Amino acid sequence: MRYLIFFFALITSIVLSSYNYKGVPHHKLKFEHFIPTEISEPSDVVYDQETNHMFVVSDHTGTLYECEISGKVIRKAPEKGLDFEGVEIKDNNVFVADESGRKVYKYNKKDLSLVYTYNTPYDGPRNSGFESLTYNETKKCFIMISEKNPIVIFEMDENFKVLKQYPFSGVRDISAARWYKGQMYLLSDMDMSIMRCDPNTYEVKEEYSINVLNPEGLAFDKNSNIIITSDKLSRIYYFKNLPTNNE
Amino acid sequence: MNKLLGISLLLSVAATTTVSAQYTLTAGENVLEIKGIVASYYQYQMLKVGQTSYKKNNFYIKDAQLDLVGRHGKNIEFELQVDFNDLAINATAGAGGLGGGAAADPFAPGVKAAYFIYKGLPIQIKLGYDKLPYSMGSMDDRYNNSFWSHGYLCDGNFFARRDLGITLSKSLWNKRINMYGGVYSGLGEMVIGNADNDASGNPEYVGRVDVSYPSKMDYTEVDQIGVPTPIFRLGANVRYMNKTQNGTSTIPAGSEGTYGVRIVDGENLKYGFDANVMYKSISLQFESDFNDLRPSKATDPIFEGTSSNINHNVVHAGGTQLQLNYFWKHISSVFSVRYENINYNDLIVGKEEWLTIGYAYQLNGFKNCIKFNYDHPLTEDTQQDPIKYNARFRLGWQLTF
Numbered sequence: 001m002r003y004l005i006f007f008f009a010l011i012t013s014i015v016l017s018s019y020n021y022k023g024v025p026h027h028k029l030k031f032e033h034f035i036p037t038e039i040s041e042p043s044d045v046v047y048d049q050e051t052n053h054m055f056v057v058s059d060h061t062g063t064l065y066e067c068e069i070s071g072k073v074i075r076k077a078p079e080k081g082l083d084f085e086g087v088e089i090k091d092n093n094v095f096v097a098d099e100s101g102r103k104v105y106k107y108n109k110k111d112l113s114l115v116y117t118y119n120t121p122y123d124g125p126r127n128s129g130f131e132s133l134t135y136n137e138t139k140k141c142f143i144m145i146s147e148k149n150p151i152v153i154f155e156m157d158e159n160f161k162v163l164k165q166y167p168f169s170g171v172r173d174i175s176a177a178r179w180y181k182g183q184m185y186l187l188s189d190m191d192m193s194i195m196r197c198d199p200n201t202y203e204v205k206e207e208y209s210i211n212v213l214n215p216e217g218l219a220f221d222k223n224s225n226i227i228i229t230s231d232k233l234s235r236i237y238y239f240k241n242l243p244t245n246n247e
Numbered sequence: 248m249n250k251l252l253g254i255s256l257l258l259s260v261a262a263t264t265t266v267s268a269q270y271t272l273t274a275g276e277n278v279l280e281i282k283g284i285v286a287s288y289y290q291y292q293m294l295k296v297g298q299t300s301y302k303k304n305n306f307y308i309k310d311a312q313l314d315l316v317g318r319h320g321k322n323i324e325f326e327l328q329v330d331f332n333d334l335a336i337n338a339t340a341g342a343g344g345l346g347g348g349a350a351a352d353p354f355a356p357g358v359k360a361a362y363f364i365y366k367g368l369p370i371q372i373k374l375g376y377d378k379l380p381y382s383m384g385s386m387d388d389r390y391n392n393s394f395w396s397h398g399y400l401c402d403g404n405f406f407a408r409r410d411l412g413i414t415l416s417k418s419l420w421n422k423r424i425n426m427y428g429g430v431y432s433g434l435g436e437m438v439i440g441n442a443d444n445d446a447s448g449n450p451e452y453v454g455r456v457d458v459s460y461p462s463k464m465d466y467t468e469v470d471q472i473g474v475p476t477p478i479f480r481l482g483a484n485v486r487y488m489n490k491t492q493n494g495t496s497t498i499p500a501g502s503e504g505t506y507g508v509r510i511v512d513g514e515n516l517k518y519g520f521d522a523n524v525m526y527k528s529i530s531l532q533f534e535s536d537f538n539d540l541r542p543s544k545a546t547d548p549i550f551e552g553t554s555s556n557i558n559h560n561v562v563h564a565g566g567t568q569l570q571l572n573y574f575w576k577h578i579s580s581v582f583s584v585r586y587e588n589i590n591y592n593d594l595i596v597g598k599e600e601w602l603t604i605g606y607a608y609q610l611n612g613f614k615n616c617i618k619f620n621y622d623h624p625l626t627e628d629t630q631q632d633p634i635k636y637n638a639r640f641r642l643g644w645q646l647t648f
Contacts, residue, residue, distance in 0.1 A: 040421050060421075082276075082321060100318070102273045125269035126280040126316065149269070149614065172612070190472055211475040213462060232462035234421050 027243050028209045029194075031228070034237040035071045042229040042236065044087045044133070044176050045217035046094075048109075054219065055094050056229065056236075057084035064096050064107060069221065071236045077112040081105055085216070086133030086144070086176065097133040097144060100126050104133070104144075104160050118160040125149055131216075132177035136184065138199035145186070148173035153202050166202050171195070176218040187218040187228070194218065194226070196242070212237050269648065279317040286310040288395060288618070288643025292636040300635075308332045309395060309643065312359065322367035326377070328360035337440075353501055354403050356439035373414040373429075376439070380414060380427035380455040381406065381484045383466065383521035384534050384568055391613045392468045392572065393581045393605035395620050395641050400536055400566040400587055404505050406486070406517050407435020412450065422463035427455040433488040435509065437502050446496030449489050451515075457482035468532055469572045469581050470525035471612065479524040486517045491543040503549075506591040506631060508564045513543035528574040538564040551594045563593040579609040591631050600626035614647045 041060035048055060053074065054067045062084050064077040086097035093115060094107040104118040122129045124146055132145040141163055142156040151174050153166040168174065168186075175189035184199040192215060196206040210228065215237075217229030226239035269282040286309040294301070311332040318324045334357035362375025378386060384401030385408045396402060412431030418424065432438040433451035444450075459480035490498055492512045502510045519536035540562045542549055549562050566589035573582045583605035590598040604621040607613065622639040 082318075100278060101276070102271070102278070119273075121273060123270050123272075125282070126271045126278060128269075129271070149611070192472070192475070213472075213474050213476050213478075230462075232421075 024204050024207055026207045026209070028211075029226070029239055029243070030211060031237040031239050034230075034235045037067075037071045037229075037234055037236050038073055039065055039067075040234055041231045042234060043085045043131075043216045043231050044097075045219045045227055045229045045236070046087045046089050046178070047219040047221050047227060048089055049222055052222065054227065054236075055087050055089065056217070057087045057096055059083050059085050059099070059216075059231070062098070064094060064105075064112065066112065075112060077107055077114070079105070079107075079114040083127075085129075085131040085147075087217075088133045088135055088142070090135050090142075095133060095142070097130045099129040099131050099147070102129060104130075120144065120156075120160050122146060128173075130154075131173075131175050132186070134177040134179050134184075136179050136199055138179070138182060138184075143177055143179070143184070145174045145177055147175065148190075168202060170204060175216045178218045178220065180220045181224070185218060185220075187215055189215055189231075208242065210237075210239070276320050277318065279315060281313075281315060282648060283313045284310045284390060284645065284647045285312075286395075286643060286645040288641045291640045293638045293640075294636050295634075298635045303636075310390075310645070314360075319363075323363055323365055325363040326360045328358070330355070330357055330359055333357040351440075353440050354407075354436040354504070356436055358439055359409070369417070371416045373416070374412075376409060376411045377414075378409050379407065379431065379453055379486075380416070380429065381453050381486055381517075382408075382519055382534065382536060383457075383480075383482055383523060383532065386466045387468050387532075388466060390645065390647065393583045393607035393618055393620075394585065394603065395605075395618055395643070398568045398570070398585055398587050398603070399599075399601055400534065400568045400589055403436070403509075405508060405536060405538065405564070405566065405589075405591075407433075407437075407509060409436050410434065410451065411438045418463075423459050425455075425457050427453070429453050433490060433510070433515075434499065434502055437499060441499050441502075445490055445498050445502070446492055447490050449491075451486055451488035453484070453486040455482060455484035457521075464523065464525075468523070468530060468570065469574050469583075469613075470528050470530045471574050471576075471581075473528040473574070473576060474525050475527070477524060477526040479522065482521045484519055484521075486515075488515045489513070490515060506564075507549045508538050508540060508562075508591055511540045511542045511547060511549055511562075513547070514541040516540075528576065530572045530574075532568070532570040532572075534568045536566055538562075540564070549592065549594075551592070553594050558594055564591050566590065581605070581607040581609065583607075589628075591628070595628075595630050597628040597630050598626060599624060599628040599632055613645070616645050618643060618645060 039058050041058050042056045043059040045054050045056045056065045062081040066074045081098040083100040084096050085099040088095045092109050094109050096105045102121050104120050106116040108115050128147040128149050130144040131147040134143050136143050144154045146152045151168040153168050155163040171188040172190040174186050176187040178185045184197040186195045194208040195204045212230050214230050214232040215228045216231040219227040224241035228237040272279045289306050292303050312330045314328040316326045333355040337351045340351035360377045362377045365372045382401050410431035414429035416427045430450045432444050464480040498512050516539040521534040523532050550558050568587045570585040585603040587601040602623045602625050606619045608617045620641040624634050627634050
């Protein structure tokens with residue numbers, strides 16, 4: 001019996017020593033509504049201010065889709081990839097990250113024709129590569145983030161050459177990133193949370209829990225409402241804007 | 248027992264890093280990922296009164312695996328997985344060998360996967376050696392739970408877990424419905440060492456269907472997400488082979504397994520059902536498996552000398568497994584308990600029941616974790632599976648790279 005007590009004490013001491021409180025403001029968000037989408041396994045979404053449309057990518061079909069804000073698919077890019085996980089609009093182009101293919105595809109936004117393919121080598125696990133893609137207007141560079149094991153934020157130039165790297169911890173994975181109104185927002189699938197980060201240092205300033213299974217895509221519409229795609233459920237979730245004012 | 252305590256202290260001090268590294272090479276559309284797993288534990292058995300051999304109280308290498316997974320172009324994927332520990336044990340087994348006379352294990356030949364998949368058709372085709380699409384407990388990845396081993400029902404003594412053959416699969420409804428069908432040698436893991444089939448030359452046919460809702464569900468047992476919506480999966484599978492031997496031929500020696508129910512000279516029908524549900528870090532798995540074995544010869548030892556009036560030319564075996572897991576995110580811990588009830592032969596009085604408690608402390612998920620298991624036989628089948636201990640502890644470290 002004394003052995004079992006010893007083991008219990010040992011395990012308790014180990015697990016309690018690991019408890020980590022982040023110490024940043026934390027909020028809980030509830031979605032307003034969701035819609036099922038015909039897009040299988042939507043893995044990221046970006047909102048187009050110019051057309052009030054969304055661009056959505058699928059890691060199942062390796063395809064870029066343009067949708068109405070209601071989620072209805074308008075058209076899709078003819079040129080497919082393998083494992084599309086991140087999407088961003090810059091100027092008149094749509095950039096798409098192919099995680100396991102280790103590539104970034106540049107599509108013309110007008111006709112969704114393929115303009116250029118960039119190689120973005122990453123030596124880490126095949127399915128834990130670049131799952132996030134956004135443009136950091138604050139620092140004028142692209143951001144790509146390795147999903148997990150380890151999480152590293154890569155700042156990249158317009159040819160997707162690495163400029164600087166920032167290790168990131170505190171969550172188990174990062175599935176999407178979006179720069180919006182001077183803030184960097186990161187989405188964690190496994191921890192079901194959005195983190196508002198400093199766009200220069202990527203230090204977490206605020207955290208928002210979301211009750212969505214397998215959230216993989218993050219966007220903001222023209223009214224700052226949040227759009228989240230659920231990969232496994234093939235749904236698009238709509239939230240009101242964030243409860244606090246950004247710094 | 249003091250050794251086990253000392254090892255637990257050493258592990259708690261040593262396992263302080265969050266090591267994890269897999270490596271991926273790309274060349275155009277070709278991708279090769281290099282990964283592996285190293286795991287060792289210390290085992291301590293609390294022997295029954297009268298037992299005097301403590302040789303099983305020792306350190307063991309559980310895994311020493313290298314796994315190459317890749318893609319060739321857009322439509323072909325492949326995997327080659329080898330366990331060097333199994334290779335070494337088999338290479339040095341036998342009298343006079345470095346293995347000290349230990350017998351080779353034909354069911355752990357060292358190769359764990361060697362296959363390729365073609366994805367360019369509406370139906371996916373897999374050719375080669377890999378896990379069979381049969382039994383959730385077998386298909387679930389052992390490395391992603393708090394146990395050191397699969398349950399006794401699914402550890403390969405009841406049915407073969409791997410084999411060489413062809414698997415066709417198709418997913419519907421965003422992968423919520425998955426269907427598998429395949430043809431295999433029927434010898435299971437033994438096909439690697441045996442090379443040829445048995446004298447009947449007949450294959451084994453395996454089929455499985457599973458349905459999950461409201462989303463697709465991976466073959467994993469622990470809810471490390473804390474899913475906000477209950478997710479469940481129901482599965483059913485069946486397999487059949489006729490290994491009736493002609494003339495004086497016999498099935499390959501040892502292929503019948505420890506309890507004689509893996510393969511019999513005759514008709515082998517096996518079927519099972521399973522379920523998995525997850526919600527807010529709690530997960531529950533249930534599985535039942537059944538073997539209906541019809542030996543072709545009345546003198547088959549599996550009949551235990553009974554007449555056909557009693558055995559009706561058939562032997563039934565079956566078992567049930569129930570497992571409950573809880574993932575406590577804030578302390579990076581997984582707590583599991585598993586109950587099993589197995590009857591290896593209905594012509595022999597007795598059954599066995601097991602209770603296994605598992606704990607895993609995650610340094611970096613299951614990629615880098617310490618596992619502690621407590622194994623306790625609740626009911627012993629003294630005729631078919633006499634056990635020398637009252638309880639067994641295993642404490643060790645699992646690291647994937």
